[in-house]
Amino acid sequence: MTRETDSPSLTPRPAGSPDSLSDSLCAHARGLFAYPPSPIAMTRHLDAIFFDIDDTLFSTSVFADKARRAAVDAMVGAGLRTTRDECFKELCEVVNEFSSNYGSHFDKVIGRLPAAASAGLNKEILVAAGVVAYHETKWRELKVYDDVYEILRWLDERDDLVRGIISAGLGIKQAEKVIRLRIYEFLTPNAIYFTEQIGINKPNPKLFRRVLRDLGLEAERTMYVGDNPTHDIDPANEVGMITVHNRRSGRHTHDVGRTKPSYEIEDFYGLRELLVAEFGFGNATRPH
Ligand SMILES: [Mg+2]
DSSP states (O other): OEEOSOOOOOOOOOTTOHHHHHHHHHHHHHTOOOSSOOHHHHSOOOSEEEEOOBTTTBOHHHHHHHHHHHHHHHHHHTTOOSOHHHHHHHHHHHHHHHOTTOSOHHHHHHHHSOGGGTTTSOHHHHHHHHHHHHHHHHHHHOOOOHHHHHHHHHHTTOTTSEEEEEEOSOHHHHHHHHHHTTOGGGSOGGGEEEHHHHTOOTTOHHHHHHHHHHHTOOGGGEEEEESOIIIIIHHHHHTTOEEEEEOSSSTTTTOOOSSOOSEEESSHHHHHHHHHHHHOOOOOOOOO
């Protein structure tokens, strides 16, 4: 865990000064001790933590690569006359040109290859071979990183912490990931946001403002963990949230945003470390 900014600290005033005395009395009234500053008073408060999904909770890039290769193998296996490499290259181009959410990747791949590649074959069968192989890989491979699962379980012990998702993409696809990744039980049900559903996409900071407003959260007591400096960190910084750049993997590991994150982590053990060190979270994990 790398700390990028200083956490707020209390500036001690001389004991007995009018300010410190009145602060102390007020603190007593609230059941707190503001002065002298205790280790507890030095920690930052956290009411909510939100996560990006892709390349934050699981390796989208590795998963997509495996699923696409499986689809290509199946299409060639079903008779498509091309090499695996050529077919994979076409598929990657189609995804780049039409986006990963486009619904007819495999049809486009067949259409882009020379007509002889599919002559005499039923194109729907070729597409179905690709789709089935893609989905079988999805069932088999879509898992959160082990440390992510462990830390989400650990956070689940804190009833007072809102645990949510702010994820870009089609609602049904992102929702499917939450279910397939088996993390829904660790999330606060009304704190799950998909950009298509909301109608505001990353990197518009309005998305993050909307979440804070909906749930009555204060930005400076709300954390966002994401992998993309320009689409996760910059907009969350802009609304004043505590930002954590997860640098573990993915396409955006080396991207540079306009602003620095509050913290950087390499994995979710780093997240636990900072929550313990800076936010006073307990370190214990419950037995499995
Ligand atoms: Mg991401």
